[in-house]
Amino acid sequence: MHIASPYLLFIGDATDQLSIKMARGVADWRPELCIGEYAVSGCTVSTGIKQLNIAQGAQQGAKSFILGFANSGGILDKKWLPYILDAMDKGMDIVSGLHDKLSDFPEIVAKAEQTNQQLLDIRHPKAEFVTGTAVKRTGKRLLTVGTDCSVGKMYTSLSLEKSMKKHNIDVDFRATGQCGILIAGTGVAIDCVISDFLSGAAEALSPNNDSEHWDIIEGQGSLSHPAFAGVSLGLLHGSQPDALVICHDLNRSYMRGLPHSQFPSIETTIALNLQSAKLTNPKVKVVGITVNTSSVSVEEGQRICAQLSEQFSLPCVDPLRDGTDSIVATL
Amino acid sequence: MHIASPYLLFIGDATDQLSIKMARGVADWRPELCIGEYAVSGCTVSTGIKQLNIAQGAQQGAKSFILGFANSGGILDKKWLPYILDAMDKGMDIVSGLHDKLSDFPEIVAKAEQTNQQLLDIRHPKAEFVTGTAVKRTGKRLLTVGTDCSVGKMYTSLSLEKSMKKHNIDVDFRATGQCGILIAGTGVAIDCVISDFLSGAAEALSPNNDSEHWDIIEGQGSLSHPAFAGVSLGLLHGSQPDALVICHDLNRSYMRGLPHSQFPSIETTIALNLQSAKLTNPKVKVVGITVNTSSVSVEEGQRICAQLSEQFSLPCVDPLRDGTDSIVATL
Numbered sequence: 280m281h282i283a284s285p286y287l288l289f290i291g292d293a294t295d296q297l298s299i300k301m302a303r304g305v306a307d308w309r310p311e312l313c314i315g316e317y318a319v320s321g322c323t324v325s326t327g328i329k330q331l332n333i334a335q336g337a338q339q340g341a342k343s344f345i346l347g348f349a350n351s352g353g354i355l356d357k358k359w360l361p362y363i364l365d366a367m368d369k370g371m372d373i374v375s376g377l378h379d380k381l382s383d384f385p386e387i388v389a390k391a392e393q394t395n396q397q398l399l400d401i402r403h404p405k406a407e408f409v410t411g412t413a414v415k416r417t418g419k420r421l422l423t424v425g426t427d428c429s430v431g432k433m434y435t436s437l438s439l440e441k442s443m444k445k446h447n448i449d450v451d452f453r454a455t456g457q458c459g460i461l462i463a464g465t466g467v468a469i470d471c472v473i474s475d476f477l478s479g480a481a482e483a484l485s486p487n488n489d490s491e492h493w494d495i496i497e498g499q500g501s502l503s504h505p506a507f508a509g510v511s512l513g514l515l516h517g518s519q520p521d522a523l524v525i526c527h528d529l530n531r532s533y534m535r536g537l538p539h540s541q542f543p544s545i546e547t548t549i550a551l552n553l554q555s556a557k558l559t560n561p562k563v564k565v566v567g568i569t570v571n572t573s574s575v576s577v578e579e580g581q582r583i584c585a586q587l588s589e590q591f592s593l594p595c596v597d598p599l600r601d602g603t604d605s606i607v608a609t610l
Numbered sequence: 611m612h613i614a615s616p617y618l619l620f621i622g623d624a625t626d627q628l629s630i631k632m633a634r635g636v637a638d639w640r641p642e643l644c645i646g647e648y649a650v651s652g653c654t655v656s657t658g659i660k661q662l663n664i665a666q667g668a669q670q671g672a673k674s675f676i677l678g679f680a681n682s683g684g685i686l687d688k689k690w691l692p693y694i695l696d697a698m699d700k701g702m703d704i705v706s707g708l709h710d711k712l713s714d715f716p717e718i719v720a721k722a723e724q725t726n727q728q729l730l731d732i733r734h735p736k737a738e739f740v741t742g743t744a745v746k747r748t749g750k751r752l753l754t755v756g757t758d759c760s761v762g763k764m765y766t767s768l769s770l771e772k773s774m775k776k777h778n779i780d781v782d783f784r785a786t787g788q789c790g791i792l793i794a795g796t797g798v799a800i801d802c803v804i805s806d807f808l809s810g811a812a813e814a815l816s817p818n819n820d821s822e823h824w825d826i827i828e829g830q831g832s833l834s835h836p837a838f839a840g841v842s843l844g845l846l847h848g849s850q851p852d853a854l855v856i857c858h859d860l861n862r863s864y865m866r867g868l869p870h871s872q873f874p875s876i877e878t879t880i881a882l883n884l885q886s887a888k889l890t891n892p893k894v895k896v897v898g899i900t901v902n903t904s905s906v907s908v909e910e911g912q913r914i915c916a917q918l919s920e921q922f923s924l925p926c927v928d929p930l931r932d933g934t935d936s937i938v939a940t941l
Contacts, residue, residue: 505744513840
């Protein structure tokens, strides 16, 4: 899969910043891929980039119309069909990270055939994977793993990629979720892969590479999350990481979505990930910790990171406030 | 999904006992569901049950025509289409555990519509699952786990079910692979579920039940298998087992299919499964070990089991040679 750029980010009539996570992620991390944002009447949020409608976007060369909003259930409301059909008429591919498939709407499929535009349901992998082989691959790999879901694994990965690029290290960000795929323009939504092919898909995502090349692989879930640990383990085994970065969020007392569950310590998270990762790479090391400290002041965040850094003898940073140079320096 | 019985087992022109594993499994464990076996010219193997052709099977009341053979790749050879169409004309549903879907053959779909017979692609779950909740369920659960794939988890599970029934324990065998599903008449091919729903599907497979009821859940893969550990972990977390039985095969030096991989010890397998299972059931216990000793004499097998039993202070048996009464006695 390859998503053609530049993108026109369609955020519909969204009124909640969280619901435009897809659009914000790509606007934050790949502004050069985004030609503009298109919001319709009623919309009260924005990614902060230039407003363009479909005709203007087309005129300025937009190649993909991104459905940059989400809702619980991942439903594609029929009211957006005219916009989607219009964008195809004006030469754009359609990209959706929703659960509902573009290809399940006959009007959209007919228009795609007529205009020869692509429909990219990035949450639904089309590639045929094979089962994992655990054969050692060339090149270096870093995987971000977490105490929980949604603790900043994607942002940490992108910050590491940015820091490595700044230091002229040959690096690729390997996306495993729909936001990351939109940012990378390619990738595999790993939790949408058939279970049998989990580690095989992870192997395919970071193939053999030059010996000094780094793949920064976006982690998913947590080995301590009862709903998603299987996904995390398959991704970990297939990734064969040389390096792990532990990602953590403040003020959580249970696993995301499960109020009756226990939250693991950072110690436990390190031990569990190292133990599991050694199955496919005995030389794996934890090289750093990142913490989302946005719920506290900058000073308090720095105090927390310094304390964790001393406790674990590892660099510890907030990837957004501090960047991740100190982690990259250890590699 | 529910598979109507009795079954007519179609083994085609198979010449290899391993290739009729599906048919043999159900003939061995549910002879009462099998009305006969249908083999065509060239076939040199058998499950040992009565030979019937399609007309005879229909006359004697067969409700399902089971594609009881397999091949690498799980291909459905077009030469079998006339047999499948004939069976539907004679009132049978079609059941396939192949990778190729019955529903992808237009001739088969047309005949199913015409005759109103069901097409059951048991390797491709049709149910809509949700993500796991890890909410504690009522009733008791035993999961078979293994040092590797194909070490006897299904046979151990069925032997435990048989022993429990003999002792008037309220029990259900919960199938997680296509052979098991054919035997149980229902179940979920867990490695064919979308990864996001792995533990949720496992939760759905063994729902709330009476407090003294046992679900015996067929394990899959191994936590030490680099290709399939994610599946094993999702199944383990969703199953919330109270009891684990460790299944092992003699004379393996690497994980099935991966000559460069390491084989785990039984100690490691016990430790890893207990540690992981505690996330959703802190009270989990290992209650026994089963060993496939078919590669050695009965006496040698008994000597090996006695030694392991002493080493781990657990009952240890070959489920086919010894049965599993000694494990059930500890529950």
